Amino acid sequence: MIKKLKAGYIYMKDWPLEDYLNPVFAENRVKKSMNFANKAIPPLLFLTIIWSLFIGGYFKGVPFIYALSLNLEATLACLFVLCIIPIQGLYWFYRRSVTPLNEKQQVFYRTLCKKLDHTFTLMPTMRDLEVEINYGLKKLPKDFLKEL
Known part of the structure; x- marks a missing residue:
């Protein structure tokens, strides 16, 4: 616990x-x-x-x-x-x-991983998405979040 x-x-x-x-x-x-x-x-x-x-x-x-x-x-x-x-x-x-990502979040996760040149997992969780969003906020303009 x-x-x-x-x-x-x-x-x-x-x-x-x-x-x-x-x-x-x-x-x-x-x-x-x-x-x-x-x-x-x-x-x-x-x-x-x-x-x-x-x-x-x-x-x-x-x-x-x-x-x-x-x-x-x-x-x-x-x-x-x-x-x-x-x-x-x-x-x-x-x-x-x-929690596993739903289909729309998985699509966003995969496109974000492609933009950042990272490998993506097959069954991503919210933690995986959070890590990629934090990395994307450092490397990309904040406009990439509008795709959600």
Whole structure:
């Protein structure tokens, strides 16, 4: 599972945020959502713990352990849900990276490989397409993405 999450992270990190790719692929939207979640989740975790202590009466003089134990199940459930969101996103990126290309994407992949003088695989995946798009963005003008 750790290898899958790491592969998903690499795919997310390498995916280009190009405007031409927005209507065709969901990766841009999910990558932006993951970046937002990485910034928003740590404060939400902190606020969840503080809120649990507040509801338990810690700020009114109730001992810490007792205040925390009053809402422990709900607090742990909230913390679990908040912590699982980035893991779910990384797993989504992994699943997406091993997804085979459809026919139209395969045609684009093969023409891009021919333009870049690369050999193409017979059963390309989204990861293969991402690698070629990144290489094409370095070597070709961005207009080649309009063919998608």
